[in-house]
Amino acid sequence: MAKPIKHLQTLVRQIEEPLPGVKRLVLADEDDWRLPAFKPGAHIDLHLGNGLVRTYSLCNDPSDCRRYVVAVKREEVGRGGSRHIHDVLRVGDSIGVSVPRGGLELLPQSMNVFIAGGIGVTPFISAILALEREGKANYILHWASAGEPSLIDMLGPALKAGRAHLYNTHTGNPPDIRAILQACGEDTKAFCCGPGRMLDAFEAAVAGWPEHRKHVERFVAPKIIPMSTDQPYEVVLAKSGRESVVLPEVGLLATLEAMGADVSVSCGGGICGACRTRWLEGPPIHRDRVLSPEEREHEVIVCVAGCSGRRLVLDL
Template sequence: MVGPVKHLQLVVRRIDEPVPGVRRLWLADREDWRLPSFRIGAHIDLHLGRHLVRTYSLCNDPQDDRQYVVAVKKEEHSRGGSQYIHETLQAGDVIGVSVPRSGLELSSTLTNVFIAGGIGVTPFISAIRSLERDERENYILYWSSLGPPSLIDMLQPAFSAGRVQLYDTRREDPPHLGSILKQYEDNAKVFCCGPGGMLDAFENLVADWPDDRKHIERFVAPKFVPDANAHRYRVVLAKSGREKEVLPEVGLLATLESMDADIIVSCGGGICGACRTPWSEGPAIHHDRVLTPREREREVCVCVADCSGARLVLDI
């Protein structure tokens, strides 16, 4: 019996740089076969080198099943991913790419509002393109940019129709998030992605909002602080039967890595979902920002997880 596909081998068909410092990649099957479908706002992992796996948002319309498109800003303090993409990766290279996962849940009854800062627009482009294609003009995009808009060509229909409001913070003050949110009150579901300061402010402003009316996408995981009350437990790998004690000062992720467990880690902070793993005994303690309550009943993001029982059995 063949197991699930871990990742695809795709060729970098094309690379461009819509604005300085942002590289856009077109990834496709080498024989132009259709690619696995994806939901709006989905992510893929790029396997860029030995133990270098990074997660990026798909920017193309989900109906576009012959390619995956991602855009990557070169970060000054790169953890390796953006540096590799900007300095090493070339058109024609073949890389490992995960099957797309996750996605955005749009509201069918409320206005969908997207607030993005700079490259933070990437998680929302596929949603906006899909809404535009389906003539669902019930969204507004506020884009606070630290420079020229990098992917405006992918939003051209919405931009031409006046549904994109640009704020170039080189020339004007950024929009006041509180004022934007006050415009919609109970009539919107709001999505936000951008620099850490913007996200922290947004998170504070919507702290009392129902979960189904807000969505935050982070590029950088908040610093994970281990639980001071964590206790020892054993982690068991169900398929091999191997097990090992997890010490509070070591943590689950480092323990799994010492066991050479079959996991993929990208963000290391519970925001991307690359390391989501099935579990069958615990119960698991969840610290991620990815999984829904229902998903947590059977999966756990092991990079920030713990266990409240005597052992955590992972189905790997």
Template structure:
């Protein structure tokens, strides 16, 4: 039995050119109904064309439940999603998106420290708007931008209140992440989204922190190993009563696709969570950057997953 892909039908309500090769897109229900709810910093898969699905963070707050708003920077050397949105999408155009998933587990009382690079600020804009709407000021955003930042209009009150520090890296040094998070080693929550060097510096700075107090958002999947070094194992699908052997050359996702199992895949690199699947026997090998430790007890991201034993049972 194939796993159903749940999508939401929307239309493009507004497209705004923000400069710096960035556009902001607003999607609404065609009949102005409320859209499915989401958490601060959640993301959606945007179905652009057959076989072209990309994941973007929502930057409006969850209470704004009649819109999905996301911003996209044109990546001229990217995989084609940003160029499609910039060049081919128009106001009034229908667009299917996934149900929102993920989000940021904000600390309700302690300090929330956000570190962003460029367009990586989008999930934190959602989080800041969520906190502001509730009258909470327990956050600070450190935002590095090459030149004039985009999207400051969405967090203007936070900027005016001094809770946002913007670094124009064309004129000043990049923020030192270890110093930023150093004051909160014993308490609080820290999250980062930006280019690889920033993420690496953040990971090193919070390496000793408990998992529940740190969060990383990635918008470019890490490079995958060419071939798995896991020995062959048996794959059993409990819902459809089917089985196959997974070999290193084909891998788990390739085996599922060869079996005709419809698993939604977006990033293909374990960073978006689109292909999260329940498992009941294994244990699986987790290589993703999405699941929390407790979620790994019963879920696996199959695009990068494998099995540590001789048999993996998935609820498919």
């Protein structure tokens, strides 16, 4: 059986800087073949070289499968991925990208409310472009920026129709998240992506909502604190038969890396899904913010996972 494709090579066709500190990349196949399809708000991993793998939301219309568009804000105190993109990457460079994964489950008829902070608007731009193309007006965007918004040129129809509300926090107040959500009907689904304070306010406001009516996109992984009750366990790679003991102070991911397991890692904090892996025996302890309860029945995000038994068998 052939191994599934984990990533493909693309060329950087275009680099724009719509606002200082933000780079927008257009990636395409070197022969202009169609790229793998994606859902609104899906993510891809960029393989930047020197072991740097970073996850970004696609912000173009999913119908446009001859290119992937991502926007990257420069983070001076980040882990180095954004600085590499801003300082090193050039038009014409070859770059590996993963097959797109994930995406936003939009309501086809009821209202979709998007609340974004800064560059966190990227997955919602993709969703809005898809809804606009389908002739649907069942969405509203509340977008806060510390200054001028960076990707405003991608939201022309939404702005013209009055379905995008902008908040410049340098000159005014941020959106009142609780008031926005209290005004929503019972069939509304709310989405949020932005800085930690915004996400915390959103999660507090929707704490009593059913899970299918709320969605949070995080681009900074929360710190994982090992539990004092964690115990050593054995991890087994089913395809190779390799085995090792996972110590609580080492963790599953570091153990897999030491074993030479073929696992892609990006965020290292359970928010991007790059390292999702099938598990065969366990059960694992799930600490991610990616998988649904149904997906957890057979998949695990290994960068933050543990095991509640004595043995974890992975399909690796």
